[in-house]
Amino acid sequence: MKYIALLRGINVGGKNKVDMKRLRTLLESMKYMNVETYLNSGNIIFETDLSREIVSESISKTLFEEFALNIRTLIKTSEEIIHIESVIPDEWQNNKDQKTDVAYLFPEIDSEKTLDEIPVNRKYTDLIYCNGAIIWHIMKKDYNKSQLNKLIGRKLYHFMTVRNVNTARYLAGLD
Missing domain, CATH: 3.30.70.1260 (bacterial protein sp0830 like)
Structure with missing residues (x-):
């Protein structure tokens, strides 16, 4: 399944700094496939067979463990993103x-x-x-x-x- 993770409130006004290249590498190490990021505002595109709930929890946990940030992560399917657009x-x-x-x-x-x-x-x-x-x-x-x-x-x-x-x-x- 292709997902888009939308991270809330990162890299805004110098707060909640997350290096997107590092985050991409972390997600790849978690076995997410075809990981790419777009801009520094917390847009991550990837593929996995895991459920959106598991993905959301694992990304939020990784953000806390690696960056000491408690960031909410909204997971949308590519179909949902296309429909909204x-x-x-x-x-x-x-x-x-x-x-x-x-x-x-x-x-x-x-x-x-x-x-x-x-x-x-x-x-x-x-x-x-x-x-x-x-x-x-x-x-x-x-x-x-x-x-x-x-x-x-x-x-x-x-x-x-x-x-x-x-x-x-x-x-x-x-x-």
Whole structure:
């Protein structure tokens, strides 16, 4: 089975530093196959016959043992990543005028009801829920008005890991 591991909150603002090359080597030593990493933001693509639960636990345990970090690891199949990317409208981009992000959801909050808990001004923010993710789109000139930055202070934020739309599209294109 081909999986994508999304590590939450590593290499952000100089905190929770994880050397991705070292992590790739560690995963290869754990018998994961065809391991590759993308960017320093905690995106790992690999193959294994193990269940997602076992994989998530083993990667989190390795991060703790090798880097002394307690990092949540969200495991998605390549099919799930492709489905999430397919929901993103083509015109939603990251460029000088607009910002689009994908919040991959941990199981505890993976529900359409979570949309109601996102603290944004819907006049300035487009939101889409699909199984496994919430996608948001904001015109950059309206970012402050969108109030999306309030999400960071919410408990809800700890149950998601966010990637920009370019990363989401790249990961979906790896299959």
